Amino acid sequence: xxxxxxxxFKRDFKKFLSNPFVILMTxxxxxxxxxxxxxxxxxxxxxxxxxxxxxxxxxTSTPLFVSAVDMLKVLAQRDNPRMFDVKVYTDEAKAKxxxxxxxxxxxxxxxxxxxxxxAVRLYVDSSEYMIPSLVQSGVQMALMSSGANNRVxxxxxxxxxxxxxxxxxxxxxxxxxxxxxxxxxxxxxKDREMGIIEGYLVTPVKRSSIILGMIGSGTIRAFxxxxxxxxxxxxxxxIIIQSAEDFLLVLVVLFITSxxxxxxxxxxxxxxxxxxxxxxxxxxxxxxxxxxSGAFYPVVGMPDxxxxxxIINPEYYAVDALRSIILxxxxxGVIGMDLLALLLFxxxxxxxxxxxxRRTLE
Amino acid sequence: MERRNSPCLEDPPHGDGQTTGSRNIPDNIIRIDHxxxxxxxxxxxxxxxxxxxxxxxxxxxxxxxxxxxxxKSTLIRILTTLMEPTSGTAFVDRYEITRFPxxxxxxxxxxxxxxxxxxxxxAYDNLEFYGKLVNVPGSELDTRIWQLLRMTDLEDRARxxxxxxxxxxxxxxxxxxxxIHHPLILFLDEPTIGLDPEARRExxxxxxxxxxxxxxxxxxxxxxxxxxxxxxxxxxxDKGRLISLDTTDNLRKLIPAGxxxxxxxxxxxxxxxxxxHENSLITxxxxxxxxxxISAKNGSRVLPAIVAVxxxxxxxxxxxxxxxxxxxDVFIYLTGKKLDGGGISNAKPAAGERSP
Numbered sequence: 001x002x003x004x005x006x007x008x009f010k011r012d013f014k015k016f017l018s019n020p021f022v023i024l025m026t027x028x029x030x031x032x033x034x035x036x037x038x039x040x041x042x043x044x045x046x047x048x049x050x051x052x053x054x055x056x057x058x059x060t061s062t063p064l065f066v067s068a069v070d071m072l073k074v075l076a077q078r079d080n081p082r083m084f085d086v087k088v089y090t091d092e093a094k095a096k097x098x099x100x101x102x103x104x105x106x107x108x109x110x111x112x113x114x115x116x117x118x119a120v121r122l123y124v125d126s127s128e129y130m131i132p133s134l135v136q137s138g139v140q141m142a143l144m145s146s147g148a149n150n151r152v153x154x155x156x157x158x159x160x161x162x163x164x165x166x167x168x169x170x171x172x173x174x175x176x177x178x179x180x181x182x183x184x185x186x187x188x189x190k191d192r193e194m195g196i197i198e199g200y201l202v203t204p205v206k207r208s209s210i211i212l213g214m215i216g217s218g219t220i221r222a223f224x225x226x227x228x229x230x231x232x233x234x235x236x237x238x239i240i241i242q243s244a245e246d247f248l249l250v251l252v253v254l255f256i257t258s259x260x261x262x263x264x265x266x267x268x269x270x271x272x273x274x275x276x277x278x279x280x281x282x283x284x285x286x287x288x289x290x291x292x293s294g295a296f297y298p299v300v301g302m303p304d305x306x307x308x309x310x311i312i313n314p315e316y317y318a319v320d321a322l323r324s325i326i327l328x329x330x331x332x333g334v335i336g337m338d339l340l341a342l343l344l345f346x347x348x349x350x351x352x353x354x355x356x357x358r359r360t361l362e
Numbered sequence: 363m364e365r366r367n368s369p370c371l372e373d374p375p376h377g378d379g380q381t382t383g384s385r386n387i388p389d390n391i392i393r394i395d396h397x398x399x400x401x402x403x404x405x406x407x408x409x410x411x412x413x414x415x416x417x418x419x420x421x422x423x424x425x426x427x428x429x430x431x432x433x434k435s436t437l438i439r440i441l442t443t444l445m446e447p448t449s450g451t452a453f454v455d456r457y458e459i460t461r462f463p464x465x466x467x468x469x470x471x472x473x474x475x476x477x478x479x480x481x482x483x484x485a486y487d488n489l490e491f492y493g494k495l496v497n498v499p500g501s502e503l504d505t506r507i508w509q510l511l512r513m514t515d516l517e518d519r520a521r522x523x524x525x526x527x528x529x530x531x532x533x534x535x536x537x538x539x540x541x542i543h544h545p546l547i548l549f550l551d552e553p554t555i556g557l558d559p560e561a562r563r564e565x566x567x568x569x570x571x572x573x574x575x576x577x578x579x580x581x582x583x584x585x586x587x588x589x590x591x592x593x594x595x596x597x598x599x600d601k602g603r604l605i606s607l608d609t610t611d612n613l614r615k616l617i618p619a620g621x622x623x624x625x626x627x628x629x630x631x632x633x634x635x636x637x638x639h640e641n642s643l644i645t646x647x648x649x650x651x652x653x654x655x656i657s658a659k660n661g662s663r664v665l666p667a668i669v670a671v672x673x674x675x676x677x678x679x680x681x682x683x684x685x686x687x688x689x690x691d692v693f694i695y696l697t698g699k700k701l702d703g704g705g706i707s708n709a710k711p712a713a714g715e716r717s718p
Contacts, residue, residue: 018652193475195478198474198476198478199472199474199478199480200441200492200495201443201444201494202442203467203495203496204464204468204495204496204497206464283609360443361439
């Protein structure tokens with residue numbers, strides 16, 4: 001019995017050692033988890049863009065307004081950069097428009113009179129996690145240190161949004177990613193491993209056909225996965241889709257996201273010869289893209305270097321677009337940039353996949 | 363087992379630096395010119411194909427015969443554009459292999475050594491998938507698939523997954539799949555490896571049928587009976603080199619000993635043996651186990667003389683058999699080893715073409 005066990009141990013261990021790439025990835029993964037997960041989740045939220053404005057029909061800025069704005073500007077996390085990026089508006093309507101379009105996360109409206117009986121009105125983007133309460137406590141702190149005891153009247157412009165609703169949108173994107181990890185690229189590698197590829201590389205089929213075919217089927221699978229989770233999300237978390245137009249817009253975002261992420265994974269697969277290596281790379285991508293997508297935690301809470309990744313992360317745009325539609329009821333005007341970024345990304349990934357696919361056996 | 367020789371006109375002139383065949387229909391459908399393939403390893407390079415040149419004639423069944431690891435599959439993979447040669451070149455029809463791989467892919471059919479069927483799909487789906495890849499027109503595809511399934515007796519299995527098929531059924535399916543688009547050239551890499559005798563015969567039958575449709579067939583094998591039965595011409599390869607190439611009959615003539623004649627006789631007379639030795643066509647005479655073993659050039663011509671000698675000495679003959687040397691005998695003679703890889707010690711020294 002021992003002899004057999006030793007033989008099997010040796011065989012397995014020999015194979016393990018003969019594949020340095022997988023060894024490296026097994027070491028690399030936990031370290032990446034530590035760095036990315038730790039930073040993405042635990043970061044302190046800084047540089048929240050907020051608008052401050054004084055009520056209409058004012059002649060000069062009240063002392064309260066001046067001192068509170070100064071206070072908000074200097075508020076900082078301990079040892080960290082400033083908490084708020086304060087923009088002073090002169091027009092309340094414009095400030096609110098910017099809030100609706102996601103340019104600022106909150107609007108603080110100070111009363112035009114000096115009287116402390118008038119409330120300071122606070123409008124916050126309640127679709128963001130953590131940010132509303134942060135803004136609220138910041139404003140209260142600023143008022144207190146200015147010696148004013150005005151009431152703060154809080155308006156959550158998207159109503160009460162629970163964390164599960166915030167997170168649920170991220171899970172839709174996660175479903176898409178999971179599906180592309182399992183399908184899409186892996187089929188390409190399976191063909192290579194099983195030698196099936198030798199059968200069709202000798203036919204006139206073009207490598208662009210092979211890649212586009214794989215991306216096409218992978219995209220549909222990912223889209224269906226995302227769609228099902230979207231429906232589950234509606235049922236479980238109680239999000240409400242305002243109109244048929246919004247519903248269709250969600251489908252469009254799901255489709256383009258599926259296309260982008262599938263293209264990326266198929267492109268990665270076009271260079272790999274075995275499933276283990278591919279799985280390691282897929283897990284790595286999955287981690288880094290999902291963690292930095294803002295699905296768990298607002299992107300503004302991430303350190304700067306990690307925030308750079310979000311710029312090239314298709315999942316960030318997907319999460320942002322879905323949140324805009326589902327939680328804020330915003331339309332094409334707001335998510336246009338997200339869609340454009342996703343399309344650019346997909347095109348790039350498809351071209352990469354086609355050009356790197358090996359048309360020969362070597 | 364005589365096969366018709368393909369219409370063999372004179373070989374085309376070999377100019378230096380030919381690029382593409384300038385003639386409309388060259389007699390040679392494949393021309394291989396000093397082809398070499400070296401696989402780079404971490405520690406050492408392996409030369410799988412070593413400076414090989416030969417031609418394949420239009421419409422023939424051409425056999426690449428050699429032991430495992432001789433470089434047959436590599437050669438096929440280069441010709442089917444799956445690999446690029448390290449040096450040298452080759453033309454398939456009018457197309458150079460590295461410059462016009464796509465043209466070549468549309469005129470060849472390939473059945474690789476290892477199964478490339480998708481076993482999770484049905485027989486029909488496999489043929490349909492492949493048919494679409496090789497651009498069989500949609501209107502003809504269904505008819506063609508059923509025609510091929512009939513050829514292989516797999517009609518009743520059409521809708522079953524290939525994973526339920528036996529090795530022979532899979533092989534037959536794969537061979538006809540390579541033929542779905544009526545290719546000009548069919549490459550079969552070890553078509554009968556691992557099949558039982560019955561299945562092998564069926565595959566052979568199929569290959570002969572396909573050849574009747576004017577398709578050039580190139581097959582690799584390490585079974586000499588297969589090469590003998592099917593091929594018009596045979597190329598011997600060993601260790602990446604081309605050792606000899608000729609028709610089956612001509613290859614047999616390479617053995618100086620010629621045909622082998624066995625005559626059963628209960629008794630033998632020394633005088634008769636001596637007289638047999640005197641015949642200039644006879645190279646060796648041996649009597650053992652109540653049989654006379656005679657090696658002679660042109661055995662059928664010398665046989666009457668032998669019979670006459672034995673009758674003169676009143677020796678009763680119980681049986682006479684005469685057989686030409688097999689292709690395997692020739693291969694052993696040329697390389698000093700058997701086709702299935704085992705070396706034999708008492709082999710004749712290698713012929714001049716062999717690499718040192």
